Amino acid sequence: MKTTLQGWGAQRRVECDVHSPQTTTEVTALLDAAGTLARGLGRSYGDAALNEHRRVVSMTRLDRYLAFDEATGVLRAEAGVSLEQVLRDFGPRGFLPAVTPGTKFVTLGGCIANDVHGKAHHAQGSFLSSVDSFRVVTATGATVTASRTENADLFFASFGGMGLLGIITDVTLKLRRVETTYFRQQAIVVGDLDAMLDALAEHDATSPYSVAYVDPLATGRSLGKGVLTVGDHASLADLPKAFATHPLHVAGPSRLGVPFELPELTLNPLTIRVVNQVIQAVLRGAKPVSHAESFFYPLDAIGDWNRGYGKRGFIQYQFVVPLDGGRQTLRALLEAIVSSGQLPFLNILKRMGPSNEAPLSFPMKGYTFAIDFPVRDGLVALTRRLDAMVADAGGRTYLGKDSWLDAATFRRMYARLPEWLAVKRRWDPHGLFTSDLGRRLDIG
Ligand SMILES: Cc1cc2nc3c(=O)[nH]c(=O)nc-3n(C[C@H](O)[C@H](O)[C@H](O)COP(=O)(O)OP(=O)(O)OC[C@H]3O[C@@H](n4cnc5c(N)ncnc54)[C@H](O)[C@@H]3O)c2cc1C
Incomplete structure (x- = not known):
C-alpha cells in the first residue's frame, strides 16, 4: 500500500510501498527485486528505514x-x-x-x-x-x-x-x-570540558551507567559545562520504603504528547536557553533512586516529542572520536558548532568502550557526542564540515542518526567497509535489499 513515511527527525517525507506481514512466510512472499527493506518502529532519525517508491516491510506485527x-x-x-x-x-x-x-x-x-x-x-x-x-x-x-x-x-x-x-x-x-526495576543515581555538576572528561573517566571506572548532559550554549571557559549522571541497578536494600513494596513495578504507557507540529519559531536562542536551564535544574535535583524508565528513557515520557521541532524537522548529529587526541577534537567540534549560528538543542556526551567484531558497528573506544539541531538554512553545510573534522580525527558518525553524510566521507570513517561489502556480495549479490540511506552511501 502506498504510504508516506518519515524518519524520527521528520526532515523528509517519502512515499513507499508498505506491507505489514504477520508471518515469516508472508515476509518471504514480499521480497521484491525492485528493492526491499525491513522497518521497525521508525526511530532512526534520518533515512535508514526509508525506501522511496520501493517496498518497505513493516515488522511491527511480527511481535510474538x-x-x-x-x-x-x-x-x-x-x-x-x-x-x-x-x-x-x-x-x-x-x-x-x-x-x-x-x-x-x-x-x-x-x-x-x-x-x-x-x-x-x-x-x-x-x-x-x-x-x-x-x-x-x-x-x-x-x-x-x-x-x-x-x-x-x-x-x-x-x-x-x-x-x-x-x-x-x-x-x-x-x-x-x-x-528491582529501579536505579541508584548520582548527579555531578561540572564546570568545563576538561573537568567533564576527567569526571567521565573517573566514574566510568566504578559506575556501569554514565551519561553527561552538556550545556549547548556554553562558550569560552565554560565550554563543555554540564551535569554528569552516573548510576547502577538498585538492589532491594537500596530502595526507599515507598518503592520497596513493589520493587519490580512497571508503569503503563504515557498519556502526555505533542499533538501537532509546533511552528518553527518556537525554537530560538532564548527558548533553547530556558529549556536547557530547566533540564539542568531537573538533572541536578534528581532523586538518588529513580525508576529504570526515567533513567533510561527520559524522553519517552512525552509521546511524539519530535513534533516539537516544527515542520522542517530536526536532525541528531552523533559522532565518536578516539580517546587519543579526543579532548582537542571535541573542543574543536564544539567550538565549530557554537560559532556556527545554528541552534544546538540537547547535547549528550559519553565515553564508549572498545569496538566489537561487527564491521559496520558504530561504537569505538572514545568520546561520543549527540546533538539535536532543528533544520534551518546552513545546517547541511555545518554537518559536512563536522563530518570532515570527525573523519580527519579517525572517528565516525552514527548511521542510525544520520541524514546527510556522503559516500566518500562514509568510506573514510568506516575502515572495515570492504569486509562488510564482501558479505553483502555473498548474501545479496543482486542488491535486493536497499534503502534511501543505502543508496546515498553506496552500500545497498
Ligand atoms: C529518543 C531516541 C533515543 C535514542 N537513543 C539511542 C541510543 O541511546 N543509542 C542508540 O544506539 N540509538 C539510539 N536511538 C536510535 C534507535 O535506537 C535506532 O535508530 C533503532 O535502530 C531504532 O529501531 P526501530 O525499531 O525504530 O528501527 P527503524 O528505525 O524502523 O529501522 C532502523 C534500521 O533497522 C532496520 N531493520 C528494522 N527491522 C529490521 C528487521 N527485522 N530485519 C532487518 N533490518 C531491520 C531498518 O531497515 C533500518 O535500517 C534513539 C532514537 C530515539 C528516537
Missing part, C-alpha cells in the same frame, strides 16, 4: 514471544517485538533488556540493524553482546539461522548492517536479571 527460559533469562521473540513490550512483560518477572538505547520504542530487528548502544557501553558493549542468534530471510527467499558459529559472517555484518543483508524474523537474546 516464542520461548523464554526463566532460569537463564534467554528469550526468543519475533523481530518486531519492542523493548517497551519486553520491559512491560518481563520487568515484573525480574528481567530487563540487557542493552537498551535511549528509547524503548524500538524493535529487536531495529536494535540489531543499528547495533544500538546505551549508557553502559563502556561496561557492557552494544546490542551484539546480548544476542545469541537470529533467523533471517535472505535474498534467495531462504530463511537461515545466523550466530557466532553458524553463518557467522552474516551474523556479525548484520549488527550495524542497516537492514541491507536480509529481513530478521526472530531473535534469541539474553535479558538481564534484576532485583
Whole structure:
C-alpha cells in the first residue's frame, strides 16, 4: 500500500510501498527485486528505514514471544517485538533488556540493524553482546539461522548492517536479571570540558551507567559545562520504603504528547536557553533512586516529542572520536558548532568502550557526542564540515542518526567497509535489499 513515511527527525517525507506481514512466510512472499527493506518502529532519525517508491516491510506485527527460559533469562521473540513490550512483560518477572538505547520504542530487528548502544557501553558493549542468534530471510527467499558459529559472517555484518543483508524474523537474546526495576543515581555538576572528561573517566571506572548532559550554549571557559549522571541497578536494600513494596513495578504507557507540529519559531536562542536551564535544574535535583524508565528513557515520557521541532524537522548529529587526541577534537567540534549560528538543542556526551567484531558497528573506544539541531538554512553545510573534522580525527558518525553524510566521507570513517561489502556480495549479490540511506552511501 502506498504510504508516506518519515524518519524520527521528520526532515523528509517519502512515499513507499508498505506491507505489514504477520508471518515469516508472508515476509518471504514480499521480497521484491525492485528493492526491499525491513522497518521497525521508525526511530532512526534520518533515512535508514526509508525506501522511496520501493517496498518497505513493516515488522511491527511480527511481535510474538516464542520461548523464554526463566532460569537463564534467554528469550526468543519475533523481530518486531519492542523493548517497551519486553520491559512491560518481563520487568515484573525480574528481567530487563540487557542493552537498551535511549528509547524503548524500538524493535529487536531495529536494535540489531543499528547495533544500538546505551549508557553502559563502556561496561557492557552494544546490542551484539546480548544476542545469541537470529533467523533471517535472505535474498534467495531462504530463511537461515545466523550466530557466532553458524553463518557467522552474516551474523556479525548484520549488527550495524542497516537492514541491507536480509529481513530478521526472530531473535534469541539474553535479558538481564534484576532485583528491582529501579536505579541508584548520582548527579555531578561540572564546570568545563576538561573537568567533564576527567569526571567521565573517573566514574566510568566504578559506575556501569554514565551519561553527561552538556550545556549547548556554553562558550569560552565554560565550554563543555554540564551535569554528569552516573548510576547502577538498585538492589532491594537500596530502595526507599515507598518503592520497596513493589520493587519490580512497571508503569503503563504515557498519556502526555505533542499533538501537532509546533511552528518553527518556537525554537530560538532564548527558548533553547530556558529549556536547557530547566533540564539542568531537573538533572541536578534528581532523586538518588529513580525508576529504570526515567533513567533510561527520559524522553519517552512525552509521546511524539519530535513534533516539537516544527515542520522542517530536526536532525541528531552523533559522532565518536578516539580517546587519543579526543579532548582537542571535541573542543574543536564544539567550538565549530557554537560559532556556527545554528541552534544546538540537547547535547549528550559519553565515553564508549572498545569496538566489537561487527564491521559496520558504530561504537569505538572514545568520546561520543549527540546533538539535536532543528533544520534551518546552513545546517547541511555545518554537518559536512563536522563530518570532515570527525573523519580527519579517525572517528565516525552514527548511521542510525544520520541524514546527510556522503559516500566518500562514509568510506573514510568506516575502515572495515570492504569486509562488510564482501558479505553483502555473498548474501545479496543482486542488491535486493536497499534503502534511501543505502543508496546515498553506496552500500545497498
Ligand atoms: C529518543 C531516541 C533515543 C535514542 N537513543 C539511542 C541510543 O541511546 N543509542 C542508540 O544506539 N540509538 C539510539 N536511538 C536510535 C534507535 O535506537 C535506532 O535508530 C533503532 O535502530 C531504532 O529501531 P526501530 O525499531 O525504530 O528501527 P527503524 O528505525 O524502523 O529501522 C532502523 C534500521 O533497522 C532496520 N531493520 C528494522 N527491522 C529490521 C528487521 N527485522 N530485519 C532487518 N533490518 C531491520 C531498518 O531497515 C533500518 O535500517 C534513539 C532514537 C530515539 C528516537
